[in-house]
Amino acid sequence: MAETTANSDAASSEPAQKRGFVQSLEIDIRLLGMIAAFIVICVVFNLLTGGRFLTPRNIFNLTIQTVSVAIMATGMVFIIVTRHIDLSVGALLATCSAIMAMMQTAWIPQFFGLEIGHPMIPWITIIIGIAIGTLLGSFQGWLVGYLAIPAFIVTLGGLLVWRNVGWYITNGQTIGPLDETFRAFGGISGTLGAQWSWIVGALLAAGALYALMAARRAKLAHQFPVKPMWAEALVALFAVGGILGFIAILNSYQVPERVLQRQFAARGEEVPEGFTAAYGLPISVLLLIAIAVIMTVVAKKTRLGRYIFATGGNPDAAELSGINTRMLTVKVFAIMGALVAISAVVASARLANHSNDIGTLDELRVIAAAVIGGTALAGGVGTIYGAILGALIMQSLQSGMAMVGVDAPFQNMVVGAVLVLAVLIDTIYRKRTGDR
């Protein structure tokens, strides 16, 4: 790097030097690139399908199909950032799903004496399911961190073990139907409706504005340079517009008439004349948003997150700085395990029952989502929003191709090629900018 800071009075005026439009906005260029790629994919498929791709209905379906992989991808970011890998997530999802399916349909009724349909059943199931996921994740993390077995090997073993533990628990049978409240986490059978969706959207928008303001205030308090006001306003406008626009799209997906008739009939009523209802924000998507916010805060604003990135950047330096990198490995895998269990809730709830092939190949989708989202396998680099966007891009490609009528083998070939291409572009980009 050339150093041209001979005169030290340039210090304070340095940031005021001529800056491009994008630099003023201080947005990650990689994020802009991914959003651009996503928009291109959407527009192309919309043209190819004669406008069927960007209907509220399809957008709704796209988001609920993305949730399970996206939740796991946020955890995979931490795993890959610390220079590990987790090949067991799909299989672990199957084990968690099998345990939770058995608990709500057989074990809790048998051993706790609660009748099937008891309101406590789904909650006990979910809590124990997440606890087991966390425990199994920690165990793998312990093997990696304390026994120094490479994560690739531990989780490759885990892939075989957990897939078949899941099979063993259910005797290879499909378990269902799952509890009705439990199924509300799956997507279409649990949505907020128009009014609550707007309320959540307004809260999210307010939260985004507050976060932007708080960041600006913290910088001003220390007399650090801040973005020009127009840039701040533009970023805020995009954030709020994006959130409310998304809610508006979901709210314009109307519940079909026959579904309404069925719902009203269940209560012994008739659908009133001219009555319509919107699905709105699915609970599963709300769950993903909550996880995304929490994981981003962990990554950027907690010691744990700082240590995860430091360890990924230079494990020796992290250790010499007093960070217990072994324990950190356990924690990272524990977080992954918890997220896998949450994904298991979403995935099995969406299908309304547990089947043995649930989560098959999810490990590859999750890793691909994280990598397309800019997580570097060399460690130390990655973002939560990138991984979620990566999951969305992959799901869009897959759904889009299915709608266009591309054969399944070709779909996988395209997704595979896109993965390699994404990493290639990222490598070239990093070389250009001098990043690692």
Next chain:
Amino acid sequence: MAVAETLESPKPVDRSGTPLVDLRDISIAFGGIKAVNQVSVDLYPGEVVGLLGHNGAGKSTLIKCLSGAYHKDAGEIYINGEQATINNPRDARRYNIETIYQTLALADNLDAASNLFLGRELTNLAGLVDDAAMEAETRKIMGRLNPNFKKFSAPVSALSGGQRQSVAIARAVYFNAKILIMDEPTAALGPQETQMVADLIDELKRQGLGIFLIDHDVHQVKNLCDRAAVMKNGELVGVVDVDAVSVDDILAMIIAGKRPEHLS
């Protein structure tokens, strides 16, 4: 040489009390190689002890036993007269030992402030890391150490060798160390920055810190240090008062491994 030859030690070090650090018969081997073999060195408050020796003599390995990076095979460490157990870098920090490693030990993907506070982040009331406060502190200390340093938001991988070294030095002196270990701290620094580190060492010495300084520059050692300990092939050749020997005497100790005749 960048360091002014006129620099006089402010006052002779008082070695009548208990030493700040007393390394006794430290040994450590890697595989079959005895990297450090029964080495004893002590360090008094307000003293700078230079560690010299050829490449691979065992200097870094010795101080890593004190900083907690390595686990010694044999020997004892006394701090203020009491036996100390140092099994990892966290233990060393508890004894107020700070280290500038030869490899600098920086996380390349993080910025200067994150590296400076790594493991000891400043947090706000909610327990979240306070990046703005850490950057403000970093700007303050870098203003003293290397006023030309400007790259506060870039990852340290984007810094020059000397800038990276400044970050490592800042990290070691920020947290009020009592014992400072500097493994070739000026290796990548320009003359002006080297002089600032020399001034810093003098200031810290006056504040009563004990400093181990590893440096290949014999003139620098003679100017900055009170005593010099010379190692060869993992063994201690001897510890001498720098005012009692010439540069050639020290070079003879390093190269031939024998103590000057007028002292032995």
